Amino acid sequence: MRCGTARRLAWPDGAPRAVDDAVESAAEHIDQCAACRAFVADMRDVAERLARSNQDVSAPREVRERLFTALSEARSESGRRAGKRAISFRFAGAAAITIIVLATGVWRFSSADTATQSEVAPALADDHTRALQRDGIASARESDITLWLSDRVGFAVHAPSFANGRLVGARVADVNGQRGAVLMYRIDGQAVSYYILPTPRTETPERPLQRPGVNTSSWKGFHVAAWQEPGLTHALVGDLSAARLVGLAHECIAQMV
Amino acid sequence: MKQLRWNHAADTNRKTFEEVVTQHLDPLYRTALRLTRGHAANAEDLLQDCLLRACEGYGELRDQQAARTWFYTILLRTHFNRQRTAKRHPETLACDLTDTEFEQALERWPADGSGISAGEKWPSLQEICDAIDALDESLRSVVVLVDVEGFRQREVATMIGLPEGTVASRLFRARRLLRDSFAEASAEAGGRHRGSFRRQ
Numbered sequence: 001m002r003c004g005t006a007r008r009l010a011w012p013d014g015a016p017r018a019v020d021d022a023v024e025s026a027a028e029h030i031d032q033c034a035a036c037r038a039f040v041a042d043m044r045d046v047a048e049r050l051a052r053s054n055q056d057v058s059a060p061r062e063v064r065e066r067l068f069t070a071l072s073e074a075r076s077e078s079g080r081r082a083g084k085r086a087i088s089f090r091f092a093g094a095a096a097i098t099i100i101v102l103a104t105g106v107w108r109f110s111s112a113d114t115a116t117q118s119e120v121a122p123a124l125a126d127d128h129t130r131a132l133q134r135d136g137i138a139s140a141r142e143s144d145i146t147l148w149l150s151d152r153v154g155f156a157v158h159a160p161s162f163a164n165g166r167l168v169g170a171r172v173a174d175v176n177g178q179r180g181a182v183l184m185y186r187i188d189g190q191a192v193s194y195y196i197l198p199t200p201r202t203e204t205p206e207r208p209l210q211r212p213g214v215n216t217s218s219w220k221g222f223h224v225a226a227w228q229e230p231g232l233t234h235a236l237v238g239d240l241s242a243a244r245l246v247g248l249a250h251e252c253i254a255q256m257v
Numbered sequence: 258m259k260q261l262r263w264n265h266a267a268d269t270n271r272k273t274f275e276e277v278v279t280q281h282l283d284p285l286y287r288t289a290l291r292l293t294r295g296h297a298a299n300a301e302d303l304l305q306d307c308l309l310r311a312c313e314g315y316g317e318l319r320d321q322q323a324a325r326t327w328f329y330t331i332l333l334r335t336h337f338n339r340q341r342t343a344k345r346h347p348e349t350l351a352c353d354l355t356d357t358e359f360e361q362a363l364e365r366w367p368a369d370g371s372g373i374s375a376g377e378k379w380p381s382l383q384e385i386c387d388a389i390d391a392l393d394e395s396l397r398s399v400v401v402l403v404d405v406e407g408f409r410q411r412e413v414a415t416m417i418g419l420p421e422g423t424v425a426s427r428l429f430r431a432r433r434l435l436r437d438s439f440a441e442a443s444a445e446a447g448g449r450h451r452g453s454f455r456r457q
Contacts, residue, residue: 002360002364003363003364004359004360004361004362004363004364005360007360007363007364007366008356008360008363008425011363011425011429039363039366042366042436043432045436046404046432046435046436046439047404049380049385049435049439050385050389050400050404050405050432050435051404051405051407052382052385053382053385053386053389053405057283057286057287057290057382058283058286058287059282059283059285059286059304063286063301063304064282066301066305067282067301067304067305067308068275068278070305070308070309071275071278071308071309071312074309074312075312
């Protein structure tokens, strides 16, 4: 991958984009390319310098007073005119309602069988779910990721750090109807997903002082290490050995505690 | 004085509007100052126009959480209208970059150590403001919104009606010019006591 392409794909400040192979390759290229790392550092440096200018500049008191006076005067003038306009608005309103009633009648007469809508609904729902699963952010910065997830899931997400591993991004996932967060890591050179899914509290008795136990299983060649805390299910999924995933799970739990 | 089409039936919103204005006034004033290249009277005039428009349309703002972006969108559009350089949907400029051109420009980002080293002094607030004011209009508005005010590129793209890639390439060009300005000013400050910062 060329440096320019990697820099465009890993462009800082960009909106979250789907994490695909190209974005992952760009992140890997930047990790290995000193010039690209310097580019990213330069970008951040300039941005930080500019952010510093966002301090200690406030509207002078006399400016505030003039602005609020202008608003107040404009409203007063508007109030004197409002009464004159009221009657014409009533006529306009009645005309608009008539047009809407007529238009609705025409539409109902010409609309197709509603069965078509019910046939397409599951496909739309599936497509939406797939879109949700593709929705992601590529970033190695925990603050970016937790902020991005905070707008999308109904619980706080902490991104743990692992020795010999790095955060590469996050996405949301719809698992059995529950919308959860997925943090994506590269650990020991392998892709590992860390799922955090909401769980009904009644299913998980609260034991705040006990460390949760980690259960392992395998599915389609991937190992899963899962544990629970009140209200949330956590799982690490990846190509690593079950023992390694359990070790990582305990690192997660230690950082949560 | 402009006159508002204020909905008096919903005048219970009045206090809320003023509270919201108070909350956002300083950053809006700051941005207005940069958009008008530091001209305080023009900034105040721009902000007054913006607030009058905002007051008029306040009833349409459904989500109070979106007030900040909403105010900035009005501020920008008011500014563009006043400048008469942008139409309702600003056009992409000839100097805006395609993806390929953007990548080529990114590759040319100097890796020769000519940038700012860790030991160099940080520019003063006035130097930063001067450097931003020296930028072209199209670059200045983007860099102020993203880097100074902290908006996401996607939000800025929506505000000014441009593709996000165009915002990214403008941001890159603005940062490149500013970076050169900072380095130049730092070098001048090293040679003489304090150098002029403004790029000619």
